[in-house]
Amino acid sequence: MAKAxxxxxxxxxxxxxxxxxxxxxxxxFSEKGLRGATLDQIAEAAGLSKQNIVxxxxxxxxxxxxxxxxxxEEWVRPLRDLSADGDPLDEILTYVSxxxxxxxxxxxxxxxxxxxxxxxxxxxxxxLTEDLKTxxxxxxxxxxxxxxxxxLATIDPHHLIFSIWAMTQHYADFDLQVQAVLGPxxxxxxxxxxxxxxxxxxxxxxxP
Amino acid sequence: MAKAxxxxxxxxxxxxxxxxxxxxxxxxFSEKGLRGATLDQIAEAAGLSKQNIVxxxxxxxxxxxxxxxxxxEEWVRPLRDLSADGDPLDEILTYVSxxxxxxxxxxxxxxxxxxxxxxxxxxxxxxLTEDLKTxxxxxxxxxxxxxxxxxLATIDPHHLIFSIWAMTQHYADFDLQVQAVLGPxxxxxxxxxxxxxxxxxxxxxxxP
DNA sequence: TCTTTTTCTGACCGATCGTGCAGAAATACC
DNA sequence: GGTATTTCTGCACGATCGGTCAGAAAAAGA
Numbered sequence: 001m002a003k004a005x006x007x008x009x010x011x012x013x014x015x016x017x018x019x020x021x022x023x024x025x026x027x028x029f030s031e032k033g034l035r036g037a038t039l040d041q042i043a044e045a046a047g048l049s050k051q052n053i054v055x056x057x058x059x060x061x062x063x064x065x066x067x068x069x070x071x072x073e074e075w076v077r078p079l080r081d082l083s084a085d086g087d088p089l090d091e092i093l094t095y096v097s098x099x100x101x102x103x104x105x106x107x108x109x110x111x112x113x114x115x116x117x118x119x120x121x122x123x124x125x126x127x128l129t130e131d132l133k134t135x136x137x138x139x140x141x142x143x144x145x146x147x148x149x150x151x152l153a154t155i156d157p158h159h160l161i162f163s164i165w166a167m168t169q170h171y172a173d174f175d176l177q178v179q180a181v182l183g184p185x186x187x188x189x190x191x192x193x194x195x196x197x198x199x200x201x202x203x204x205x206x207x208p
Numbered sequence: 209m210a211k212a213x214x215x216x217x218x219x220x221x222x223x224x225x226x227x228x229x230x231x232x233x234x235x236x237f238s239e240k241g242l243r244g245a246t247l248d249q250i251a252e253a254a255g256l257s258k259q260n261i262v263x264x265x266x267x268x269x270x271x272x273x274x275x276x277x278x279x280x281e282e283w284v285r286p287l288r289d290l291s292a293d294g295d296p297l298d299e300i301l302t303y304v305s306x307x308x309x310x311x312x313x314x315x316x317x318x319x320x321x322x323x324x325x326x327x328x329x330x331x332x333x334x335x336l337t338e339d340l341k342t343x344x345x346x347x348x349x350x351x352x353x354x355x356x357x358x359x360l361a362t363i364d365p366h367h368l369i370f371s372i373w374a375m376t377q378h379y380a381d382f383d384l385q386v387q388a389v390l391g392p393x394x395x396x397x398x399x400x401x402x403x404x405x406x407x408x409x410x411x412x413x414x415x416p
Numbered sequence: 417t418c419t420t421t422t423t424c425t426g427a428c429c430g431a432t433c434g435t436g437c438a439g440a441a442a443t444a445c446c
Numbered sequence: 447g448g449t450a451t452t453t454c455t456g457c458a459c460g461a462t463c464g465g466t467c468a469g470a471a472a473a474a475g476a
Contacts (some may be wrong), residue, residue: 031327032243032327033241033244033327035244036241036242036243115241115326115327118322119239119240128385128388132388133391153412155405155408158389159406160405162378163405166374166375169374170373170374171370176325176328177336180340180341181336181340181341181370193364194367197371204361205409
């Protein structure tokens with residue numbers, strides 16, 4: 001009788017099935033968007049029945065919201081790991097590498113967040129204006145401090161972060177366009193060249 | 209009896225109503241996506257009845273497709289206008305300015321194309337692999353030639369173009385996130401700072 | 417083994433949405 | 447003014463989709 005989403009500890013089956021649904025939902029939502037996706041598609045991708053999906057989650061929107069929520073931490077971790085103690089250029093280039101790695105290995109997550117923000121991010125709510133803003137302001141301050149110390153060229157740290165987001169995520173979100181324009185090129189080459197280009201840009205821009 | 213979309217010349221009413229529908233559709237589609245948008249929403253935004261919408265277009269998808277088609281030319285014009293005869297850095301910075309202007313003045317169009325590509329671009333079809341690829345290859349060759357002549361630093365021209373797309377369109381597509389992170393800042397300031405940053409990056413990266 | 421709890425399914429409902437169509441209303445044409 | 451054409455609406459159908467619910471099936475617990 002007890003609902004699956006209750007407060008008590010989840011059973012093995014609950015953990016496995018909910019994980020399978022998340023995985024399937026990531027597939028479907030990242031490809032079709034929240035409204036374009038159907039419960040049937042998610043169910044089929046997860047190998048479950050539609051009613052069984054509803055058994056584990058309170059409807060489609062709940063899956064979507066919880067999925068976003070569950071991915072958020074990992075998504076911003078590279079920026080969180082940018083350390084004031086390291087070498088300035090190293091820290092920033094490492095951040096770029098990790099963002100490029102995510103574009104390569106987690107394009108579905110990238111597209112999911114992109115679509116959400118693109119369409120008004122009603123579900124990310126104050127995550128953006130509070131948590132994310134706080135994090136970015138903190139790291140921008142770190143970078144600004146490096147600039148004051150003369151260890152980096154002086155440019156706007158916020159827009160620096162935006163430009164890194166833009167350039168790296170571009171290769172996940174618009175990979176289709178990139179592939180269309182570049183023509184048949186090995187996937188590894190594509191990402192290696194892209195990362196090399198971005199690193200080159202930033203080295204030039206940030207060298208004091 | 210003659211359908212509105214026939215081959216004969218359109219009447220004044222047809223031109224006006226179809227334009228009104230395009231305008232409304234741009235509003236709704238850019239905000240909700242193809243599947244999230246409904247004919248009723250478009251009809252209301254256009255000040256027409258749903259059935260009247262169908263009278264002028266062969267269904268929802270037709271509006272979407274024709275809208276994309278009608279915007280494509282204008283969308284790529286800045287790149288098309290990049291001239292081999294001008295000063296290399298001037299040409300590229302002018303391109304950036306025009307792209308930033310579009311992000312500022314045409315965010316709906318930017319989001320429309322972004323969403324379309326993000327979700328597989330089934331309607332842009334060979335527009336990407338043929339027309340766009342041809343155009344980009346042509347301009348990349350122009351830029352590469354400038355580099356051979358020693359008038360620009362040598363970097364990958366394709367990824368240079370991608371990075372300009374990424375950075376400029378970022379301020380249209382993810383404006384919500386940018387605003388959330390920057391906090392309350394005048395819109396003009398936001399775009400001016402962004403353009404200044406991008407120009408600064410590119411000048412540093414491209415100076416021979 | 418027997419009972420309890422969890423997990424899953426079949427049948428179904430209400431709402432939404434895209435679309436078709438006959439005919440009314442408005443406009444253009446002669 | 448009368449006819450032809452275009453423009454618009456009322457009505458309604460069929461399909462899709464999210465969600466409900468009773469109860470079967472399976473698993474866990476005793």
